[in-house]
Amino acid sequence: MLAGLLALVATSAVSVAPARAAVEAVRAGFTPVVFVHGQQGSAQQWESNAMRFSVNGYADGLLHAYEYDTSTASNDQAVAGLDGFIAGVRARTGSPRVDVIAHSRGTSVAQTYLATPERAASVRRYVNVDGRSSATLPGGVPTLALWGSLQPDGSIGGATNVHLPTLGHTETTTSAEGFAHIHRFLRDRPARTTAVLPEPPDRVVIAGRALYYPQNQGVEGVLRVWEVDDRTGARRGGAAHTVTTGPDGSFGPLEVNGRKHYEVEVVREGQQTHHYYFEPFERSNRFVRLQISRPGGITDHVDRCPGHSAFTVIRNREWWADQQAAGDNDRLRFDGVDVLAPTTAPRLRQILAAFVFDDGCDGASAPGVALPPFSTLPFVTGTDRYVPAQPDAGRTVRVTQAVRGSGGATRTVATRNWPSDRHSITVQFKDYVGIGS
Numbered sequence: 001m002l003a004g005l006l007a008l009v010a011t012s013a014v015s016v017a018p019a020r021a022a023v024e025a026v027r028a029g030f031t032p033v034v035f036v037h038g039q040q041g042s043a044q045q046w047e048s049n050a051m052r053f054s055v056n057g058y059a060d061g062l063l064h065a066y067e068y069d070t071s072t073a074s075n076d077q078a079v080a081g082l083d084g085f086i087a088g089v090r091a092r093t094g095s096p097r098v099d100v101i102a103h104s105r106g107t108s109v110a111q112t113y114l115a116t117p118e119r120a121a122s123v124r125r126y127v128n129v130d131g132r133s134s135a136t137l138p139g140g141v142p143t144l145a146l147w148g149s150l151q152p153d154g155s156i157g158g159a160t161n162v163h164l165p166t167l168g169h170t171e172t173t174t175s176a177e178g179f180a181h182i183h184r185f186l187r188d189r190p191a192r193t194t195a196v197l198p199e200p201p202d203r204v205v206i207a208g209r210a211l212y213y214p215q216n217q218g219v220e221g222v223l224r225v226w227e228v229d230d231r232t233g234a235r236r237g238g239a240a241h242t243v244t245t246g247p248d249g250s251f252g253p254l255e256v257n258g259r260k261h262y263e264v265e266v267v268r269e270g271q272q273t274h275h276y277y278f279e280p281f282e283r284s285n286r287f288v289r290l291q292i293s294r295p296g297g298i299t300d301h302v303d304r305c306p307g308h309s310a311f312t313v314i315r316n317r318e319w320w321a322d323q324q325a326a327g328d329n330d331r332l333r334f335d336g337v338d339v340l341a342p343t344t345a346p347r348l349r350q351i352l353a354a355f356v357f358d359d360g361c362d363g364a365s366a367p368g369v370a371l372p373p374f375s376t377l378p379f380v381t382g383t384d385r386y387v388p389a390q391p392d393a394g395r396t397v398r399v400t401q402a403v404r405g406s407g408g409a410t411r412t413v414a415t416r417n418w419p420s421d422r423h424s425i426t427v428q429f430k431d432y433v434g435i436g437s
Contacts, residue, residue: 038131126139126144201259208285272423310356365385393417
């Protein structure tokens with residue numbers, strides 16, 4: 001039955017324009033979903049669950065991510081922007097209302113939006129994920145509240161409150177477990193599956209934005225997609241795609257093979273070249289984010305020189321390295337050397353991104369030392385690991401994660417050793433391991 005459903009959805013996506021498919025889905029009883037991210041977040045925290053919704057019959061045109069600037073303290077502009085965003089989704093889909101899922105700071109944005117009766121009337125159901133508590137239902141809208149380890153005592157009066165204390169703050173909104181509760185609440189029935197099921201490899205497309213973070217403002221540049229050898233990270237042939245990103249940083253959809261590895265390169269005149277390496281895109285993903293820090297941003301604290309490579313490793317499931325049971329810890333190895341330690345990735349710090357570089361450009365490593373200012377900033381860590389670079393990036397660097405709670409599962413992404421004075425390297429791991437995780 002599931003196979004037949006997936007075939008029907010895939011056929012519809014190919015034969016009907018996305019906007020029309022969304023309108024038809026609304027007529028069939030579906031409601032568009034708007035995701036609102038948290039502090040320093042983006043649509044990255046929506047990628048996996050958007051694919052899970054897709055597997056469960058949602059047309060792509062029903063799935064939306066609202067992005068805003070979290071570098072400012074005020075939510076006023078974010079709330080006003082959400083107002084226009086939801087109005088646009090309703091107009092494009094023909095739906096009188098939307099469902100809203102908000103995470104962390106996004107729950108403050110969403111609850112302020114819902115406090116206005118006219119706005120609340122545009123929302124059918126609301127999901128509040130590990131964020132702001134409330135004595136009453138926000139705007140009187142039926143609410144599901146999921147509470148992870150950051151807000152273990154959270155509560156919303158009149159809501160369905162579900163406590164998931166074993167999950168990290170971001171993991172609560174990206175995990176299969178969180179999705180199961182969300183789908184049941186929005187659709188009044190369990191999901192057919194919580195897995196990110198692969199599509200036929202020749203039918204996979206990717207789309208997204210290159211953007212400055214945490215402002216979530218678009219980056220214009222030349223974007224190239226290269227197929228790479230999964231063992232060495234070396235490029236295979238010419239670029240599979242060469243496009244120019246739009247003013248909002250948008251690109252795609254671009255065809256890729258769901259069984260192959262890719263490097264995505266962003267080139268801007270007079271600026272560092274950015275290289276992004278991924279695990280295979282087993283299913284179409286329209287929320288890919290290629291993040292770049294503005295001058296004055298966090299990556300200004302990464303020491304750069306021609307003799308070493310500098311990495312940012314991202315996973316939208318927290319890295320833990322200070323748990324008593326070995327199986328409850330993550331490992332992140334560069335050519336076999338683990339860069340995570342209790343000092344660099346304690347559970348309480350909710351680490352989602354690790355900046356790995358040669359501190360001081362001295363050719364030595366001290367991977368157990370938590371580097372400032374990364375050690376004082378939310379969601380990130382910095383660690384000293386010397387990875388020699390070559391001018392032609394002629395050597396392979398293998399980045400391997402051993403995933404907590406998976407029975408020892410590992411994933412490896414191979415990159416090249418680009419010199420950090422002119423290049424930045426980002427490795428993005430999935431926040432799930434295997435089908436159904």
